[in-house]
Amino acid sequence: MNSRFNPEKKSGAIPSSEITDRKVFEQRRTLIKASVAGAAGSLFGYSLGTGSALANEVADEDTIRAAFRTTEELTSQKTATSYNNFYELGTDKGDPARYANRLITEPWSVKVDGECNKPGTYTLEDILKPHDIEERIYRLRCVEAWSMVIPWNGFQLGDLLKRFEPTGNAKYVAFETILDPDRLPGQRRPVLQWPYREGLRLDEAMHPLTILATGMYGEDIPNQNGAPLRLVVPWKYGFKSIKSIVRISFTEKEPPTSWNMSAPHEYGFYSNVNPKVSHPRWSQSRERRLAGETKGISALFSPKVETHFLNGYADQVGSLYADMDLKKFF
Amino acid sequence: MTNKIAATGVTAGSDKPFPASAVDNKGSRKISVSRLAWIKIAVFFAACIPLALLVVSVLTGSIGPNPVEGIEQATGEWALRFLLLSLCATPLTLHLRWAWAARVRRMIGLFAFFYASLHVLTYLWLDHFWVWLDIVLEIVEKPFITAGFLAFVVLVPLAVTSNRFAVRRLGKRWKALHKWVYFAAVFAVLHFVWLAKGDRLEPVVYLAILLILLILRLPAVLRSNEG
Ligand code: HEM
Numbered sequence: 012m013n014s015r016f017n018p019e020k021k022s023g024a025i026p027s028s029e030i031t032d033r034k035v036f037e038q039r040r041t042l043i044k045a046s047v048a049g050a051a052g053s054l055f056g057y058s059l060g061t062g063s064a065l066a067n068e069v070a071d072e073d074t075i076r077a078a079f080r081t082t083e084e085l086t087s088q089k090t091a092t093s094y095n096n097f098y099e100l101g102t103d104k105g106d107p108a109r110y111a112n113r114l115i116t117e118p119w120s121v122k123v124d125g126e127c128n129k130p131g132t133y134t135l136e137d138i139l140k141p142h143d144i145e146e147r148i149y150r151l152r153c154v155e156a157w158s159m160v161i162p163w164n165g166f167q168l169g170d171l172l173k174r175f176e177p178t179g180n181a182k183y184v185a186f187e188t189i190l191d192p193d194r195l196p197g198q199r200r201p202v203l204q205w206p207y208r209e210g211l212r213l214d215e216a217m218h219p220l221t222i223l224a225t226g227m228y229g230e231d232i233p234n235q236n237g238a239p240l241r242l243v244v245p246w247k248y249g250f251k252s253i254k255s256i257v258r259i260s261f262t263e264k265e266p267p268t269s270w271n272m273s274a275p276h277e278y279g280f281y282s283n284v285n286p287k288v289s290h291p292r293w294s295q296s297r298e299r300r301l302a303g304e305t306k307g308i309s310a311l312f313s314p315k316v317e318t319h320f321l322n323g324y325a326d327q328v329g330s331l332y333a334d335m336d337l338k339k340f341f
Numbered sequence: 342m343t344n345k346i347a348a349t350g351v352t353a354g355s356d357k358p359f360p361a362s363a364v365d366n367k368g369s370r371k372i373s374v375s376r377l378a379w380i381k382i383a384v385f386f387a388a389c390i391p392l393a394l395l396v397v398s399v400l401t402g403s404i405g406p407n408p409v410e411g412i413e414q415a416t417g418e419w420a421l422r423f424l425l426l427s428l429c430a431t432p433l434t435l436h437l438r439w440a441w442a443a444r445v446r447r448m449i450g451l452f453a454f455f456y457a458s459l460h461v462l463t464y465l466w467l468d469h470f471w472v473w474l475d476i477v478l479e480i481v482e483k484p485f486i487t488a489g490f491l492a493f494v495v496l497v498p499l500a501v502t503s504n505r506f507a508v509r510r511l512g513k514r515w516k517a518l519h520k521w522v523y524f525a526a527v528f529a530v531l532h533f534v535w536l537a538k539g540d541r542l543e544p545v546v547y548l549a550i551l552l553i554l555l556i557l558r559l560p561a562v563l564r565s566n567e568g
Contacts, residue, residue: 090406102540104405155538157407202540273539292536294479299407306402311409311467 069330075219078327080148086159086302088228095235097254098202099195107235113194114234125261128176135239142166147222149245152284152322156293159301163243164226169217177261185210185266187258203269209253210266220327246324248282279341284322288341372440384445388452391419409467416460421529423453425550432557447503454500461493485535492528495521526551
């Protein structure tokens with residue numbers, strides 16, 4: 012089988028907390044804290060923040076690693092691959108799976124341009140070759156107030172971006188999804204301005220929690236979930252995690268993003284999960300967790316769960332927004 | 342009390358309060374009692390089909406992994422469809438002379454209310470678990486919920502006064518009251534238009550249907566206001 016990755020062989024991301032005896036782990040943790048505090052970034056090959064965060068301490072390596080895998084109940088593979096928002100394939104939740112074969116993923120290449128020293132068009136193989144694929148189990152929170160827990164297979168976006176050598180002018184990274192209105196049924200109507208666009212601030216993009224996924228549930232990522240390459244930013248609403256990426260651009264200015272262009276008062280550039288910032292349509296204080304039983308009468312009575320600030324990743328990424336009014340920059 | 346239906350040439354027993362202006366003397370084709378009974382039975386069972394399919398899809402899981410959302414959407418859409426269908430009855434009677442259309446109007450209107458009630462119940466119970474603070478906040482803060490709420494608030498007195506007893510008690514006022522159904526329809530369509538995310542095609546189709554129905558009815562409604 013020509014799988015794009017082999018999680019068994021390459022997985023190197025089991026958090027130390029799971030394989031180390033608790034006591035030893037605690038000791039190690041203290042040691043690491045002492046030696047790595049503030050310099051955790053160097054282990055990840057970049058600086059985690061300004062170093063002088065006001066409200067939020069910059070997270071150390073262990074804190075960040077602890078968020079690589081949640082132990083919450085997983086969403087079933089069937090649910091995660093049959094209930095999707097991927098408007099290129101249609102606006103109904105079932106459309107992406109229904110029309111998945113309309114998306115042609117071979118051959119695939121990604122155009123890299125903007126403020127970097129290594130622009131060009133890279134084949135998928137070029138992109139993936141140097142990276143080890145690891146498993147990340149993240150919560151995914153949709154702006155429509157439902158959520159899933161998904162085991163992704165992928166690698167840190169920052170590791171890829173570094174290869175393109177962003178210049179000092181690069182402050183943001185912009186992404187684009189494939190544009191193919193002849194084949195993709197959703198792109199025949201102007202539901203959004205195609206191609207779909209998303210973007211991150213460079214420090215968000217470089218954060219170790221931000222990954223590019225090539226697989227989920229230990230298999231190649233299905234088309235409806237954004238094959239062959241998609242972004243996963245677990246602390247932001249799902250639509251930020253752009254699918255089927257064909258272009259990565261480094262920019263100096265905040266890039267335009269599709270939902271923000273479509274309804275600027277509803278969808279901000281940041282779109283961080285935030286229970287305190289209500290959306291005109293959905294109160295964001297709770298979410299329906301699509302995990303466990305989703306069939307029959309019992310599924311109807313499972314209550315919603317509380318939504319957490321930054322989708323529960325505040326300890327890891329809060330420092331990115333230390334001085335920002337998140338009601339204004341929603 | 343004079344039976345206005347008689348003027349239309351419908352021979353079945355009167356159970357249908359109907360504004361005189363709607364069926365005046367154009368004379369719809371006659372319809373026999375037994376045929377009307379069959380039509381009513383057919384409409385009744387047809388109107389139950391969406392509910393049956395919904396129940397089956399929930400029990401089998403074919404409704405998808407978010408059944409609460411699925412129920413909310415299905416019941417909302419069927420409430421709106423029946424509401425708009427009930428507004429078709431008068432034009433059909435007037436312009437196509439389908440006498441039976443006027444005779445099933447009340448039933449269709451009540452089905453609209455039935456599906457709307459299931460819809461609201463789903464919202465209050467399965468979506469919000471009777472957390473009244475959240476519910477009131479949503480009604481106040483979210484324009485699309487406000488519109489849905491207003492649509493429902495209008496439908497309640499219409500459903501309550503749809504029986505023969507109320508028609509008799511209210512007399513002339515009954516007609517005035519039941520014209521509010523147009524407000525319910527406008528609110529319900531607005532509710533749908535405002536809740537749509539990105540793709541507004543479907544709600545806009547409903548909006549177009551509503552506008553056509555309003556234009557068709559406007560002259561008669563204005564005329565009867567003067568009278
Ligand atoms: C208190 C009153 C109401 C509340 C709180 C309410 C609430 C809602 C909510 C939350 C949704 C969104 C479902 C989703 O997409 O997840 C919805 C959808 C909808 N509602 Fe209501 N609603 C109310 C009354 C009504 C009434 C009276 C009608 C029609 C007569 C109606 C028709 C619809 C329609 C057509 C939809 C769209 C379904 C779809 O997306 O396909 N609603 N409503």
